[in-house]
Amino acid sequence: MHRNERWRKFFADAKREPRLRESLARYLCVRWDRTHDSELTDVQLWHMSERTALDGSETVQRERLGTYRCGSA
Numbered sequence: 001m002h003r004n005e006r007w008r009k010f011f012a013d014a015k016r017e018p019r020l021r022e023s024l025a026r027y028l029c030v031r032w033d034r035t036h037d038s039e040l041t042d043v044q045l046w047h048m049s050e051r052t053a054l055d056g057s058e059t060v061q062r063e064r065l066g067t068y069r070c071g072s073a
Helices: 005-016 018-035
Strands: 042-052 058-069
Touching: 005 018, 005 042, 005 058, 018 042, 018 058
Parallel strands: none
Antiparallel strands: 042 058
């Protein structure tokens, strides 16, 4: 789930564009460090999707988009 349509669009674009993933990783590192006593060392980005069929069965797909070091992401 995404906060709003803009975040959904950003994540859809980031899945295809490595530069956006790097920017997202930097943002997450900075945001974490501002709100926690410990510093984040790296971030793993994953794309997850869940499909529900009409019969109620669910399929979850996970795709790792990369690991980024904080401070040099």
